Amino acid sequence: MEDESSYQVPHDIENPHTPLLTSMRSMLYNLSPLSSSCCICRVPKRLRRVSEMAYTPQVVSIGPLHHGKEGLKPMEEHKNRYLQDFLVRTNLSLEHYINKIRGREAELRGCYAETIQFESDEFVRIVLVDAAFIIEVLLRYHFHELQDENDRIFKKPRMFEDVWPDMRMLENQLPFFILQDLFDPERIQIPSVENLSIINLSYTFFRALMNIEELEDTMETIISSTIEHFVDFVRKLYPPPPLKVARARGQPKSPTGASMRQLSTFEVPQGRGQPEIPTTPSMTELYRAGVKFKVGSGKNMFDIRFKDGTLQIPKITISDQSEVNLTNLLVFEQSQCKETENYINDYVGILNILVNTPEDVSLLVKNAIFVNKLGDSTKGCTMIKNMGDGVNIADYNKFHFAPLCEKLNEHCTKSRHKWLALLRQNYFNTPCKTISVIAAACIILFTLIQTVCSIISVRSRSH
Secondary structure, three states: OHHHHHHHOOOOOHHHHHHHHHHHHHHHHOOOOOOOOOOOOOOHHHHHHHHHOOOOOOOOOOOOOOOOOOOOOOHHHHHHHHHHHHHHHHOOOOHHHHHHHHHHHHHHHOEOOOOOOOOHHHHHHHHHHHHHHHHHHHHHHHHHHOOOOOOOOOOOOOHHHEEEEEEEEOOOOOOOOHHHHHOOOOHOOOOOOOOHHHHHHHHHHHHHOOOOOOOOHHHHHHHHOOOOOHHHHHHOOOOOOOOOOOOOOOOOOOOEOOOHHHHOOOOOOOOOOOOOOOOOOOOOHHHOOOOOEEOOOEEEEOOOEEEEEEEEOOEEEEEEEHHHHHHHHHHHHHHHOOOOOOOHHHHHHHHHOOOOHHHHHHHHHOOOEEOOEEEOOHHHHHHHHHHHHOOOOEEEOOOOOHHHHHHHHHHHHHHHHHHHHHHHHOOOHHHHHHHHHHHHHHHHHHHHHHHHHHHHHHHHHOO
């Protein structure tokens, strides 16, 4: 008789792979559909390894992607206090807001590129606390009378300067529509205020803190468009660049897929059989070729022009804050925007082309184009080159500054510009040198005249 203890359940002889099939079918069945409203994603590792701090919140987490991280936990109590004040200010119940967020939970989750692992209750709690915190920050920044003496963000120990940069990071966002849903101006008791909205508060907040010039049609453009989140909002604060100047007829097109490392060198040796890579001189090389530099007079930072031998660039501040701003805008553009709308990508690209060494930064500072708050030209150069690593010029013919690069190249290929620049920079760069050169030229001229006169005199005598 067979030992019962050795008996085993037989496998399905007809289909031995049934367990695997079942598990894989279950896995595929449980895949959630991809949402068309996806607008918040992780920064790719290829960019994060260059500047981790530019993409990672340091003080406060907004949304689910960084929630619960050890270094951000101390802010949670302050956020809860802001939620408490928000409930008192609006005189609406906690239940009211929970139900409002739960009603749009599926839409909120669909805005994130990755599946959010938090359970429903925890996810709703995170969104409510963070949304109330953001609204309170905007209100207290705009209306100082709302700031309590013991406010840890705006008063003591004044954490605001550390908080607001985190609000501009792509991974640290809430969808803008949930802020609009929770913000009811009729419930906010502020005297003598008309047309109060989350858009107006955000506009005042970011434009003032980022020193962005106010243009007449900027607000109208923002109101008439869909806003994804604060990174998208900040991008819309910058007016689009002026129309690109058409390329000269008959000028050859440049190849596609040129990287910024290739574009930022004046002369690149080409291997046999490789297409010619478009190149552009740096600031120092332009200076040696006689190009003059001037601060652009326009309010549009993309309005970089080259005319009559002068390169005009609108003033830009180089700081840790500008790196956070530009790098996060860059990632958002590359992941969400059309290739023809990559203004920030192209702007950082042209900066990366013009700046190759600390001397280039010094030249920009000297001409009042750069305000270098990093205090060191080497640091400024490193920051621009790090940002340039994230730039992608997929098609050089669509690069907004391609015509500008071609004009600069054409100028630098003419030898007379270099000779004139050499004379001006080495012999006429100070009044003393100019007088000395003129005096030397006069002496040479007088000597030549005297020699000619002597020769004529000798010939006259011989006749």
